[in-house]
Amino acid sequence: MTPEQNDLLCRVEGDAPMGQLMRQHWIPACMSEEVAEPDCTPLRVRLLGENMVVFRDSEGRVGALDELCPHRRASLVFGRNEECGLRCLYHGWKFDVNGNVLDMSSEPEDSALRKKMKTRAFPVTEAAGFIWVWMGDPDNVGEFNAPNWSSAPDEKISIMKIHAACNWAQILEGAIDSSHSSSLHSTNMPTADDVSGSTATDTAWLRPSADKSPRIEVEKTSFGFRYAAIRKPIRDADKQDYVRTSLFIAPFTAIIPSNDQYHLSQLLIPIDDENTFFYWIAWHPEKGISRDAWRKFCGAEIGKDVEPVTFRKMRNYENNYLQDREAMKAGDFTGIYGIPCQDMAMWESMGRIADRSEDHLGSSDKAIFTFRTQMYRAAQAVQKGEPAIGTTEPSIPQANLMTFQGMIPKGEDWREYNISDEERALRAKSKTGKSQKVTA
Incomplete structure (x- = not known):
């Protein structure tokens, strides 16, 4: 990719086409637990x-x-959250969840300003352990497409959150890169x-394959796409293959293969061009963790591994992630x-925005x-005024999208394993029904 192409893929701020694409989707703002109680501490979200x-x-x-x-541009994060509204500390202006003015302490009761003042409020929905916001056209709010973990009860949904000091796209590429797990995560x-x-234990996920070079x-x-x-x-090995399928759901969701105890989904949410929130959801309708x-x-306990509120890591680039070289000598891979x-x-370590012009991609x-x-x-299409990927027909409910992992007999098609009825019907209408060939 050229630097210009890389910017189009990665940058999300302002009028950047990728940011405008994402504004045509509901975006997770935070976990529900971060604003769990009525009149709780207000939360700054970027x-x-x-x-x-x-x-x-x-x-x-x-x-x-x-x-x-909107009065004098002081932050409402420091405001008083009480009596069904958020009150600015500076002059006492108070707003409800829809941005309407409830009180303007510094203004006379008959002030014309009271009648016309309103602050920007983003449409909000709460589902599957998250608070979701709509950042696009307020007059054309899209239908909320519930994620696949919404099929589990709240008590069977466990969410981990960490701040990443880099661009969202290089994190998403890591999420959909199956081959790296055989090396980087080989100890786990x-x-x-x-x-x-x-097969999940308390400390590891056991695998029935030592193959580090998957096809x-x-x-x-x-x-988006699914891949095996x-x-x-x-x-x-002469009779069967070990297959792990993953899904990319545009623009920022990855569904990775489950284990025998819980399913696994990820959200890679851009804070800005150079920072990302990484959410990892473990869930199951009956079992779970x-x-x-x-x-x-995950090594993501709040107060121990990550800071409260900011979710910044205690193990980070500046301290080399507290890498233990003695543990490596004893057998721990990383x-x-x-x-x-x-x-x-x-x-x-790739930098805030990875330079993809220097990459050398291989078959994996x-x-x-x-x-x-x-x-x-997809970003080019939005730049031309076309709708965002994932917002047009044929539409498939995300709640029905699942991955597969397990043994299949040699010669059988992995595409037939664990797909939704909607996908199967669309596939039946296609001319070939075959995977699109991709050349790296």
Whole structure:
């Protein structure tokens, strides 16, 4: 990619086409637990380079307002959240969740300003453990497409959150890169010959394959694409393949293969051009993992591994992620605790915005190549005034989208495993029904 193409793919602030594309989708602003109680502490949120304040009022309604008070531009984050509104500390102006003025302490009762003043309020919905906001055209609010983990009850949804000091696209590329897990995460995802698929323990996910060079096949879809990483299993390699499928749901969601205890989904949400919030959701309708156990497994416990409120990492680039070289000599592959921090060390070491013009892609990078070309062209389309990817027909409910991991007999088509009825119907209408060939 040229530097100009790289900018089009990565940058989201202001009028950047990729940011305008994302504004045609509902965007997670924060976890529900961050504003859990009525009249809780207001939360500063930055998305796509814009600052807002999120709060829950006395009746439990959630609001997302422009962070700065329209009076003299002081921050509402410091305001008083009480009696169904957020009151600015500077002059006492108070706003409800819809941006309407409830009180203007510094103005006379008959002031004309009271009648016409309103601050910007973003449409909000709460679902699946998150507060979602609409940052696009307020007169053309899109339908909310619930994510796949919304099918689980709230108590079976566990969310981990970490701040990443780099651009969203290089994080998403990491999320859809199946081949790296066999090296970078090999200590956490060890090989075992007595399992038939990904098997979770308290400290690891066991795998039935030692193959570090999977064969990658990609199938484009209306929502993005799905792809398969096909590996040689330890047992009966002449009769079966170990297959792990992943999904990219444009513009910022990755669904990665499950294990025997919980499903796994990720959100890679741009704070601005150079910072991202990484959310990792572990969920299951019946089984699952507790929130505390999930964060401990990931090395993302609040107050221990990440700072409260900001979710900045205690293990970071400046301190080399507290990499333990003695542990490496003893057999730990990276010497870095937790799968997310292992990833962060790679992502952040590329720089705030990775220079893709210096990349040398190989056959294991077919999903990366597909992401770059698909989203680059999607940004170009928005630049021309066309609708964003994932917002037009045929539309597939995200709640029905799932991955697959397990053994399949040699010669069988991985595309037929664990797909939704909607996808199957669309595939039946296609002329070939075959995966689109992608050349890296």
